[in-house]
Amino acid sequence: MNKLIAAIMLLxxxxxxxxxxxxxxxxxxxxxxxYLKQREAPxxxxxxxxxxxxxxxxxxxxxxxxVHLPDQKAVDDLKELGIRCVRFTIYWNDVEPEKNxxxxxxxxxxxxxxGVLLKNGMVPAPVIHGNPPFVSFRGRxxxxxxxxxxxxxxxxxxxxxxxxxxxxEMDSDFTDLFGAKDSRIPQEARGRYYAEMLKTAYxxxxxxxxxxxxxxxxxxxxxxxxxxxxxxxxGRGYFxxxxxxxxxxxxxxxxxNRGLEAKRVMDAFGDGTKPVWNTEFGTEAGxxxxxxxxxxxxxxxxxxxxxxxxxxxxxxKETALYDxxxxxxxxxxxxxxxxxxxxxxxxxxxxxxxxxRSDGSPRPAxxxxxxxxxxxxxxxx
Numbered sequence: 182m183n184k185l186i187a188a189i190m191l192l193x194x195x196x197x198x199x200x201x202x203x204x205x206x207x208x209x210x211x212x213x214x215x216y217l218k219q220r221e222a223p224x225x226x227x228x229x230x231x232x233x234x235x236x237x238x239x240x241x242x243x244x245x246x247x248v249h250l251p252d253q254k255a256v257d258d259l260k261e262l263g264i265r266c267v268r269f270t271i272y273w274n275d276v277e278p279e280k281n282x283x284x285x286x287x288x289x290x291x292x293x294x295x296g297v298l299l300k301n302g303m304v305p306a307p308v309i310h311g312n313p314p315f316v317s318f319r320g321r322x323x324x325x326x327x328x329x330x331x332x333x334x335x336x337x338x339x340x341x342x343x344x345x346x347x348x349x350e351m352d353s354d355f356t357d358l359f360g361a362k363d364s365r366i367p368q369e370a371r372g373r374y375y376a377e378m379l380k381t382a383y384x385x386x387x388x389x390x391x392x393x394x395x396x397x398x399x400x401x402x403x404x405x406x407x408x409x410x411x412x413x414x415x416g417r418g419y420f421x422x423x424x425x426x427x428x429x430x431x432x433x434x435x436x437x438n439r440g441l442e443a444k445r446v447m448d449a450f451g452d453g454t455k456p457v458w459n460t461e462f463g464t465e466a467g468x469x470x471x472x473x474x475x476x477x478x479x480x481x482x483x484x485x486x487x488x489x490x491x492x493x494x495x496x497x498k499e500t501a502l503y504d505x506x507x508x509x510x511x512x513x514x515x516x517x518x519x520x521x522x523x524x525x526x527x528x529x530x531x532x533x534x535x536x537x538r539s540d541g542s543p544r545p546a547x548x549x550x551x552x553x554x555x556x557x558x559x560x561x562x
Contacts, residue, residue, distance in 0.1 A: 210434045213441050222501040226456045231384060231418040238456070242501045244494045244555045245306065246536075247461065248511040251294050254541065255511055256301045262547070263556045266304040268460055268507050269294060270349070272311040273331055280315045280327065288338075295339050302562060306507075308346035308398065308460070309335060310356065318357045321374065328358075329382040333389040340390050346460065347382055348398035350426065351375050352407045368403045372410020379411075379419035395419075399426040399460045404442045412450040422504070423447060426461040430472035432489045433496070436462055440502045456504035463509035464489050466522045466532035479527040487549040490536070494555045513539045 227237040245266035248255050259267065276287040298305045309332055316324035328347075336345055351359045352371050359374040360366035375398070386393050397420040400407050404425055411417075425443050427435040440457060447453045464486055469476060476482040490508060497506050513528075513535030522532045530539035536546040 206434060209438055213437045217500040217502065226454060228421050228455045229418060240501050240504055241559055242498050242503065243505045243559055245505050245507040246511050247507050247509050249514055251298055253297055256297060256303060260562045262550050263554050265302065265560060266306055266505060267298055268306045268308060271307045271309045271335060273309055274311040274313040277313050277331055295342065299341055305342045306344040306346065307342065308349050310349040312356055312358060316358065318360055321358060324358055325378040325381045328378060329385040332382050333385040336386045336393050337389040343392055343394050344396055345386055345393055346396040346398060346424065350401040351398045353401045368406035369410035372407040373414040376411045376414035376416030379416050383419040394421045396422040396458060397424045399424045401426045404439060405446050408446045417450060417452050422456045422458050424458045424460050427459055428468065430468050432464050433493060436493050459503045459506040461509040462493065462506060463534040465534045470522065475522060475525065478525060479531060482532060483545045487546040490546050491549045491553050494553060498555055508536065510534045512537045
């Protein structure tokens with residue numbers, strides 16, 4: 182506990198939480214780790230859809246990754262890592278800029294992405310989001326039907342894709358479709374609105390492709406409050422896989438604590454046999470600086486990133502906390518934190534989440550994950 186307390190006191194000076202609050206988080210992490218070590222991992226996941234069909238699958242903890250623009254180079258690099266499941270975004274607003282009018286160029290763009298992934302034996306796991314100009318929270322009833330139509334089109338056009346994640350961080354202000362841009366609307370209410378969308382989109386996706394598996398959008402904020410809203414609104418049978426995001430320092434704290442929080446909420450609503458995914462976890466220098474100050478150099482931060490990612494890949498393999506967890510992200514990009522490290526030298530992009538540098542060369546995290554070969558017992562390329 183001494184190392185944790187030392188970390189807490191550093192966090193106390195950097196972040197707007199009291200020392201007592203950080204101690205509570207640290208103690209929760211310690212208890213959760215003990216629980217994970219002692220618990221018996223599930224032998225089977227199952228879920229019941231809106232028609233009452235029971236579907237089952239065996240747990241197989243797998244390390245996956247997000248890629249902004251999957252191309253042949255990315256695929257070749259991921260094969261070196263032994264990673265096959267790739268999350269990328271299909272932007273609704275790009276594909277359908279006007280209602281019922283699809284952009285041929287955007288469709289061809291995603292045709293190419295699916296083509297390169299499937300040709301190489303990769304598993305696509307797209308997330309669909311992005312408000313087109315003809316939808317709004319005020320007209321959410323129509324907007325949810327429009328989204329259901331679009332998601333069904335995707336599931337029908339790319340039938341070889343089984344996983345479909347419906348929206349991204351819908352509890353946060355990425356979008357106004359579920360009320361998140363209005364601070365007066367609490368998380369539980371946002372969950373209820375999201376459930377309304379699921380009740381429309383889930384049957385539409387399943388009708389378009391009965392083999393499709395619907396993944397909930399990654400919850401970024403309060404899991405308990407948001408999911409309480411989803412369940413109270415009757416959303417239980419309208420998603421197949423629960424999904425959260427975990428960030429912050431120390432990275433393991435949110436990875437473990439939020440994962441078990443999700444499972445406890447699901448248990449409380451009789452939904453505890455479903456799989457849980459973590460479609461975004463990772464670290465960048467901005468979070469590190471906020472917690473502990475500037476790293477000595479890009480090299481030292483690279484080593485920290487490599488240690489964090491391999492530690493959590495091992496942890497998930499050992500505990501089966503998540504059925505799939507996705508590193509954020511393959512290639513360095515502008516996701517924040519750069520301004521905190523500009524004077525340290527090197528390309529500021531290389532202090533962001535990517536396991537590859539902005540010039541396409543590997544960071545130490547890439548080499549460490551390659552040595553780890555965490556998925557080697559699941560498949561071979």
